[in-house]
Amino acid sequence: xxxxVKERTLTGMFLKYMVIFCVNTVLIVxxxxxxxxxxxxxxxxxxxxxxxxxxxxxxxxxxMAEDVGEIPFPAGCEYGVYTEEGKWxxxxxxxxxxxxxxxxxxxxxxxxxxxxxxxxxxSEQEVCxxxxxxxxxxxxxxxNHMLPNMELLLPLVMLLAFVLQSVxxxxxxxxxxxxxxxxxxxxxRKISENDLEFEVGVSxxxxxxxxxCSLGHMKEALQVSLxxxxxxxxxxxxxxxxxxxxxxxxxxxxxxxxxLAEEDLEALREEAYHLEHGQVLQSVGExxxxxxxxxxxxxxxxxxxxxxxxxxxxxxxEICISSEKLQGQLKILAEQMASAKHMPLMVWCCKSDTVIxxxxxxLKRAWRNVLSxxxxxxxxxxxxxxxxxxxxxxxxxxxxxxxxxxxxxFTKEDLEFATEEFYRGDKSRHDRNHQGLGxxxxxxxxxxxxxxxxxxxxxxxxxxxxxxxxxxxxx
Numbered sequence: 001x002x003x004x005v006k007e008r009t010l011t012g013m014f015l016k017y018m019v020i021f022c023v024n025t026v027l028i029v030x031x032x033x034x035x036x037x038x039x040x041x042x043x044x045x046x047x048x049x050x051x052x053x054x055x056x057x058x059x060x061x062x063x064m065a066e067d068v069g070e071i072p073f074p075a076g077c078e079y080g081v082y083t084e085e086g087k088w089x090x091x092x093x094x095x096x097x098x099x100x101x102x103x104x105x106x107x108x109x110x111x112x113x114x115x116x117x118x119x120x121x122x123s124e125q126e127v128c129x130x131x132x133x134x135x136x137x138x139x140x141x142x143x144n145h146m147l148p149n150m151e152l153l154l155p156l157v158m159l160l161a162f163v164l165q166s167v168x169x170x171x172x173x174x175x176x177x178x179x180x181x182x183x184x185x186x187x188x189r190k191i192s193e194n195d196l197e198f199e200v201g202v203s204x205x206x207x208x209x210x211x212x213c214s215l216g217h218m219k220e221a222l223q224v225s226l227x228x229x230x231x232x233x234x235x236x237x238x239x240x241x242x243x244x245x246x247x248x249x250x251x252x253x254x255x256x257x258x259x260l261a262e263e264d265l266e267a268l269r270e271e272a273y274h275l276e277h278g279q280v281l282q283s284v285g286e287x288x289x290x291x292x293x294x295x296x297x298x299x300x301x302x303x304x305x306x307x308x309x310x311x312x313x314x315x316x317x318e319i320c321i322s323s324e325k326l327q328g329q330l331k332i333l334a335e336q337m338a339s340a341k342h343m344p345l346m347v348w349c350c351k352s353d354t355v356i357x358x359x360x361x362x363l364k365r366a367w368r369n370v371l372s373x374x375x376x377x378x379x380x381x382x383x384x385x386x387x388x389x390x391x392x393x394x395x396x397x398x399x400x401x402x403x404x405x406x407x408x409x410f411t412k413e414d415l416e417f418a419t420e421e422f423y424r425g426d427k428s429r430h431d432r433n434h435q436g437l438g439x440x441x442x443x444x445x446x447x448x449x450x451x452x453x454x455x456x457x458x459x460x461x462x463x464x465x466x467x468x469x470x471x472x473x474x475x
Contacts (some may be wrong), residue, residue, distance in 0.1 A: 007206045021166070029159045032154055045150055051077050051132035055118050062120050065269050074225070075141050078131045081122075095132065101129050130269070180205055187215050196223050246373055315413050318359050318449075323352035323399050323472060327388050329360075330367055330401060336385055341375050344383035352390050354397045354472040358449055363470065366445040369438040370403050370466050378405035390472075397474055398451065402467040409457040409464045418455060419443040439466070446470070 051074050055062075058071065065071055068081050069090065080091030086102050095099060101117065104110070106125065110117050118130040119296035136150040147153055164335040180203055187200055202210045325350045348422035374384045385404045390397060409419065417423045419439045443453045450471035458465050 007204060007209060008180070009206045013176070013205070014175075014325050018168055021169055024165045024169075026164060028158055029167070032158050032161075036150070036154060039150075046074075046137045046139060048134045048136045048151075050137070052108065052116070052134065055132065059118075059120055062128055062130070063122050064120075065088060070120075073130070074132075076133055076135070076137055077142070080129050080131075082127045082129065084127060091128075091424075093129075097131075101131060105129055109282060180208055184208060184211060184215075186430065187212060187219075191215060191219055194222075222420060250389075269303065318357050320355055320357050321360065323354040323356055324349070326358070326360075326363075326399065326470075327352075328357055328399075329364070330388070331386070333364060333367060334371055334384075336458070337371050337375060343378070343380060345377060345386070346383070347386045349388050350390055351397070352389060354399065354474060356470055356472040358470065359445075362445045362451070363468075366442040367401070368407065369371060369442050373438050374403045374405040374466065377407035379407065382406040391469075393469070397471055397472045399470040400467055402465055404463050404465045405465045406456055406461075409462060410455060415455055419453060442466075442468070 013426075023088075037044070040047060054074050054077075062068060062071060068079060073079060073092075078092045078094075080093040080098060080101060081089045082102060082105075082430050083089060086106075088098055097114065100112075100114075103363055105119055108119075110119070115131050117134045120128040120130065122128055124298055138144050138147070138150070146158065148433065183201065183203060187198075190198055191198070196219055200212055200219060203212055331347050331349060334345060334347060369382070383406070387402045387404070389400050389402075391400050392398070419442075439453070439455075446453050447467055451469045454467040454469060456465045459462070
């Protein structure tokens with residue numbers, strides 16, 4: 001691995017974006033206020049009390065004018081001239097509001113839902129009532145009809161700026177995370193393909209760097225083991241090949257979870273301004289937790305490899321487990337692998353009183369190999385089906401775990417040679433990802449525990465069927 005770089009945590013990265021978000025929000029508010037002050041200072045916008053101040057300055061002019069209609073009232077002001085008995089004389093008030101305005105005068109009510117009033121007694125025993133609003137107005141009159149008033153327009157502009165900066169920050173955070181996840185995806189892909197001639201590198205994110213370190217140790221252990229296995233005995237080679245083959249399964253799960261984290265960040269980019277910041281951190285933290293969790297499973301395989309490299313046997317012992325509990329564990333493994341491949345899965349389990357004496361670790365490895373083959377060759381839209389039943393053979397109870405895919409099925413040659421080491425039925429797939437060990441490992445593990453492996457094609461339609469017969473004992 002390359003030299004260490006300055007690390008930062010996911011929490012620190014998120015807090016950095018939070019600080020930027022808060023600073024931008026403050027700048028938006030201050031900027032909006034400065035724009036308002038500038039417009040008022042340059043006379044582009046009239047203050048809310050402009051009409052009120054104008055009336056204060058021109059009250060005497062209105063009182064003494066021969067005809068109030070000759071006075072140039074500010075835009076937005078309306079007036080009406082009445083006799084002292086309330087008879088309408090002239091003005092700009094509409095027909096509907098004239099009587100209502102006079103009632104406000106009689107009650108000495110200078111405000112209503114429609115605006116504010118100024119009552120001016122004229123020398124000719126007339127009453128002039130001016131209706132006005134405490135509202136900011138644009139100096140250019142057409143803008144008052146085309147745009148919302150400034151009290152509404154300014155908050156709308158602030159809201160749009162807030163949403164825009166939220167989306168841009170979310171896109172930037174998603175892009176930053178995607179670049180770092182791509183490095184992790186590339187490492188897991190190469191390791192799963194047994195392409196080990198590369199440098200793992202380092203990440204500047206602490207949590208991802210921990211995963212890369214674990215993958216780097218695994219890669220180095222694999223390199224050492226693959227170089228040494230050619231000098232070991234035949235049985236030693238088979239055990240090492242089995243471990244190398246089985247490591248692909250947890251690596252696939254790690255890769256699948258990394259892809260799921262990338263999809264979350266893409267969703268965050270599209271809906272960022274609807275989410276709370278706690279949800280952002282929770283989503284990223286959950287993806288990190290899953291990646292680290294499955295890395296621990298890879299490290300278990302590394303521990304077994306280290307024992308083999310030291311000519312030691314791992315402490316795998318047989319345990320007694322109920323058939324129903326074993327079915328549950330096999331179901332969980334199937335769900336994890338199908339989820340990593342984004343494929344549908346149907347599982348049927350049966351009720352049972354049978355107990356099974358089994359090497360659980362070896363059985364799980366055999367089960368993963370069967371599932372891995374099925375998921376690889378099935379139709380991606382249909383996934384795989386699993387059916388667990390009980391059957392008697394020669395007076396011995398067996399748990400039958402059948403895995404069906406929706407691929408092309410086994411050929412006659414496959415049915416005859418598929419369980420032999422290094423057999424690859426599809427001649428077009430001679431790459432490092434297919435070593436021809438999967439079903440051979442399954443057969444050896446299952447037969448070592450008194451069971452057997454059964455291959456066939458589905459009688460219900462397309463697809464292959466692989467059944468593990470696990471020997472049990474009646475309670």
